[in-house]
């Protein structure tokens with residue numbers, strides 16, 4: 001398995017993996033435009049030249065970042081790829097000085113295994129909601145907020 005940053009050549013693969021899951025209602029969809037604009041946020045897992053997993057680190061506010069668009073293709077779930085991607089994104093966050101990473105997810109059990117804990121969504125920075133306004137589900141969000149403290153607050 002190769003883990004690497006995304007490039008323009010990966011946009012179609014990212015679009016397919018995310019939106020196949022979005023069609024099943026387990027992830028939020030992503031337009032190509034958004035993927036292009038946020039391409040630097042992604043880490044990919046590649047096997048035999050195919051993208052089999054991905055996730056992104058989105059900076060939100062002071063020392064606060066979101067892990068988003070996390071997905072592993074069905075043929076390779078439960079083989080440790082999701083964990084590895086989250087750990088790599090968390091290391092990127094640490095290197096940037098992020099103190100808190102969070103996710104909005106339908107899979108809190110997975111994040112619990114990685115040391116995240118559930119919180120009330122309202123406890124997250126109001127800045128988080130700026131992007132929620134564009135979500136088709138807004139304001140009826142049914143995702144669960146999970147948080148992990150990765151550094152000591154100044």
Ligand SMILES: CC(C)(COP(=O)(O)OP(=O)(O)OC[C@H]1O[C@@H](n2cnc3c(N)ncnc32)[C@H](O)[C@@H]1OP(=O)(O)O)[C@@H](O)C(=O)NCCC(=O)NCCS
Nearest residue numbers: 026070071072077078079080081082083105107109110113
């Ligand atoms: C959720 C997802 C990213 C997990 O990735 P994965 O590669 O299958 O997970 P891993 O193999 O790294 O699992 C790490 C640990 O979490 C556990 N785990 C995986 N998925 C889980 C889930 N849905 N609920 C509870 N635990 C889970 C694994 O059993 C493993 O536990 P272990 O350390 O005791 O062996 C993947 O199932 C997926 O892409 N699902 C569809 C899209 C989605 O829901 N994305 C999340 C959006 S935030």
